[in-house]
Amino acid sequence: MKHVLFASLLAISAAGAQPKWIEAESFANPGGWVLDTQFIDIMGSPYLMAHGMGKPVKDAETEVELPAGEYTLWARVKNWVGPWDAKGTPGRFEILVNGETLKHEFGVTGKDWQWEKAGPVKVSGKTKIALHDLTGFDGRVDALILSSDAGFTPSNDVAATNKMRRELLGLPDKAPETSEYDLVVVGGGYSGMGAAISGARQGLKVAFIQDRPVLGGNGSSEIQVWAQGGTRRGLYPHLGEIVEEFADRASNSPAADPQEFNDKLKEDTVRAEKTTDLFLNTHVYGVEMAKDGKNIRSVIGLNTKTGTETRFVGKLFVDCTGHGTVGALAGAEFMMEEKGRMGMSNMWVMKNLHKPVSWPKTPWALPLTLEDFPEPKAMAPVGKKNAANQSGFDLGYNPVPNPEEYVHGEWFWESGFDKHPINDLELIRDHNFRAVYGAVSALKTLKADKYADYDLTWLAFIGGPRESRRIVGDMILNGEDMVKGVIYPDGCVPTTWDQDLHYPKEQYAKNFPDNPFISRAEFGKHTDRKNGYPVPYRCFYSKDIGNLFMAGRTISVERHALGSTRVMRTCGMMGEVVGKAAWICVRHHTTPRGVYEQYLDILKDLMSQPGAMRRDTLEGNLYMPANAKKLPEVAQDGINPAKLVGIVIDDKEAELNGKWAHGEGLKPFVGEYYSYGSEKGASARFAFSVKQSGNYEVRIFFQPHENRAKAAPVTVLSADGEKTQTVDQTKKAPLPQGAYSLGTFKFNAGEEAAVIFRTTGAGGNVHLDAVQVLPAK
Numbered sequence: 001m002k003h004v005l006f007a008s009l010l011a012i013s014a015a016g017a018q019p020k021w022i023e024a025e026s027f028a029n030p031g032g033w034v035l036d037t038q039f040i041d042i043m044g045s046p047y048l049m050a051h052g053m054g055k056p057v058k059d060a061e062t063e064v065e066l067p068a069g070e071y072t073l074w075a076r077v078k079n080w081v082g083p084w085d086a087k088g089t090p091g092r093f094e095i096l097v098n099g100e101t102l103k104h105e106f107g108v109t110g111k112d113w114q115w116e117k118a119g120p121v122k123v124s125g126k127t128k129i130a131l132h133d134l135t136g137f138d139g140r141v142d143a144l145i146l147s148s149d150a151g152f153t154p155s156n157d158v159a160a161t162n163k164m165r166r167e168l169l170g171l172p173d174k175a176p177e178t179s180e181y182d183l184v185v186v187g188g189g190y191s192g193m194g195a196a197i198s199g200a201r202q203g204l205k206v207a208f209i210q211d212r213p214v215l216g217g218n219g220s221s222e223i224q225v226w227a228q229g230g231t232r233r234g235l236y237p238h239l240g241e242i243v244e245e246f247a248d249r250a251s252n253s254p255a256a257d258p259q260e261f262n263d264k265l266k267e268d269t270v271r272a273e274k275t276t277d278l279f280l281n282t283h284v285y286g287v288e289m290a291k292d293g294k295n296i297r298s299v300i301g302l303n304t305k306t307g308t309e310t311r312f313v314g315k316l317f318v319d320c321t322g323h324g325t326v327g328a329l330a331g332a333e334f335m336m337e338e339k340g341r342m343g344m345s346n347m348w349v350m351k352n353l354h355k356p357v358s359w360p361k362t363p364w365a366l367p368l369t370l371e372d373f374p375e376p377k378a379m380a381p382v383g384k385k386n387a388a389n390q391s392g393f394d395l396g397y398n399p400v401p402n403p404e405e406y407v408h409g410e411w412f413w414e415s416g417f418d419k420h421p422i423n424d425l426e427l428i429r430d431h432n433f434r435a436v437y438g439a440v441s442a443l444k445t446l447k448a449d450k451y452a453d454y455d456l457t458w459l460a461f462i463g464g465p466r467e468s469r470r471i472v473g474d475m476i477l478n479g480e481d482m483v484k485g486v487i488y489p490d491g492c493v494p495t496t497w498d499q500d501l502h503y504p505k506e507q508y509a510k511n512f513p514d515n516p517f518i519s520r521a522e523f524g525k526h527t528d529r530k531n532g533y534p535v536p537y538r539c540f541y542s543k544d545i546g547n548l549f550m551a552g553r554t555i556s557v558e559r560h561a562l563g564s565t566r567v568m569r570t571c572g573m574m575g576e577v578v579g580k581a582a583w584i585c586v587r588h589h590t591t592p593r594g595v596y597e598q599y600l601d602i603l604k605d606l607m608s609q610p611g612a613m614r615r616d617t618l619e620g621n622l623y624m625p626a627n628a629k630k631l632p633e634v635a636q637d638g639i640n641p642a643k644l645v646g647i648v649i650d651d652k653e654a655e656l657n658g659k660w661a662h663g664e665g666l667k668p669f670v671g672e673y674y675s676y677g678s679e680k681g682a683s684a685r686f687a688f689s690v691k692q693s694g695n696y697e698v699r700i701f702f703q704p705h706e707n708r709a710k711a712a713p714v715t716v717l718s719a720d721g722e723k724t725q726t727v728d729q730t731k732k733a734p735l736p737q738g739a740y741s742l743g744t745f746k747f748n749a750g751e752e753a754a755v756i757f758r759t760t761g762a763g764g765n766v767h768l769d770a771v772q773v774l775p776a777k
């Protein structure tokens, strides 16, 4: 392939004029086309995409200077449903040269990225080029070539295309380099932000590289995942203070208004650090190793808008890419499941516009019926769903007045379980598109009575990946240690999320066995939510590459442990630790491993300091700046049973028979968690005895949810015998904190009494939290 290309290029040189290469992402005015940078590592480049969700987007326009003559135009495009031989052509678009539409519809044939030809066109001097979308359904274009040689044919091979791109754009073989940074952070999700801010506050000169125009990764407005994980607890309760400075307080995931994810707060918090240079729109695709072959000298970043490249030179590097890209490029050993991984999600939102909204036919989408996916749910009113919102912290946005007007496709719209998380990533995203468009078509045609007035208002074109490469560190944390509570000397970042892994939901998978698109979460073993399990520092650096740290999804953990450590506030705290360790490396001329072996006490001391503390020079002392941000109180998930009056029996002390799961999602709850279950025949006995005979009020605690029991049978065993009543746990309990009165009962001193819950006939999950017994008034 390469051979053919070179031959043709030489021929052109001989003929005189070189072909003109135009990057789509460099168009002066992208119009309504979005910049997609997710698949550079597989197809070679950022590209423009007409993501209008069924409505053609505005033209992208640019102007180029060309010698007068007759040209053939080539466009590198993709018929994105080609890989499935799907009926129809969603991604069609036209190209206009000086206002004249070329006679070729692009994006209609083929199965992969390919060059398509149109023309010839006559031009002279300044030439206007426009991309004219025809569908609003994700037509895409990487680059254009205008060639005056009618015999010129570019190769479809990715490597050959990239070589030609470099030549025609005149990029130097070796990209220019920066001066040396102390710390180069690659990837701008929560983990990267934690590392960049923490490193800067230790006086390090930081380069912070992110390939999107916004920070936040999965927690940005582009992807809209809620940041979870308890901060500010456990062995080092100041860890998480930096995260809380930039974390959003979004009420729904995804939300009615993307602003809830507060990209601005994230960027402002990073830009406030004067020793940090932030490089947005920069994708790291290569590394340059030091002469020893064991350390990284620089990472090579591609500017996703201009196509120019830079080598970012550093003493230390942090891989926060989520994909372990830097580690893999440097040759670090990594782990990755062959199949059965967690997948990628592209979440979505529909809004009720209260007037009929048309929706085009989508024969190329997945042919879904209403049985193939769960009906999207209305959003929760702002402030109800997310406890963080109740802390009084400034939300940083004005809540949408009627979030219930919206329905959303949430986290479980997930696919790619058995596909390769990097090489198949574009196929996974496009499969998600086919699923969502198929679902919208089904809702609007098969359930038109409800959805005729709804429009698809948001579909994330940037996917949220969950599981990819994990770089091997000096220690691989396994899930069992976490459950048993084995504490290591370098244990630090508290992980509080249960071991949550995702699998295709069987109910919806049967019609789409090749790539199911609806998942279920399986919560494995319980994690200590109150204090968190302290993840060891040795999971945060590569065992192979001397100057490489990791933070976020890509740390050195076995898969079950990843189920817990992957949530974003936890990832952010890993970054905080790495930033502090990097200072020790620079100040004491040591390596990430050296920090563990020789300077662990210093790291422990730094982790014990407030996140707002900073030093102005590498040698300077830490101090608390006068303008340090005030943080909200640590949110309390649990009601302390010791603070409730009367006799209190928590579900932790109840005698449980049959299958009951623990939960912490419905807040507040008494103690460390609540239990719930629906297995037929299961029961729970909350036993107690009173010290003085008399009449007592008996209360139970629960939080409502639509999947809870409509008629939970609850029996009180008192001096009067057994009395059973049913409680509707789908409805809010009338008393404060989720308390519900079962009435007044007589109990004799010293006799065993009990409240017994049963699942049989309950019609949903029975929710057990606590029983309270109070002297009757």
Ligand SMILES: Cc1cc2nc3c(=O)[nH]c(=O)nc-3n(C[C@H](O)[C@H](O)[C@H](O)COP(=O)(O)OP(=O)(O)OC[C@H]3O[C@@H](n4cnc5c(N)ncnc54)[C@H](O)[C@@H]3O)c2cc1C
Residues within 6 Å of the ligand: 186, 187, 188, 189, 190, 191, 192, 209, 210, 211, 212, 216, 217, 218, 219, 225, 226, 227, 228, 229, 282, 283, 284, 285, 320, 321, 322, 323, 325, 344, 345, 347, 410, 411, 412, 463, 464, 465, 466, 551, 552, 553, 554, 566, 567, 568, 569, 571
């Ligand atoms: C739908 C969904 C629901 C989830 N639910 C929750 C939840 O409720 N709460 C929760 O806390 N977590 C949740 N998670 C998990 C969580 O989002 C991830 O594990 C988390 O984002 C990991 O953070 P990170 O910083 O490691 O990576 P990311 O958030 O993925 O950030 C990595 C960033 O690096 C950038 N990048 C990647 N490669 C390069 C490169 N080569 N050069 C430059 N930049 C690069 C990416 O663009 C991205 O912005 C969910 C995930 C998904 C997908």
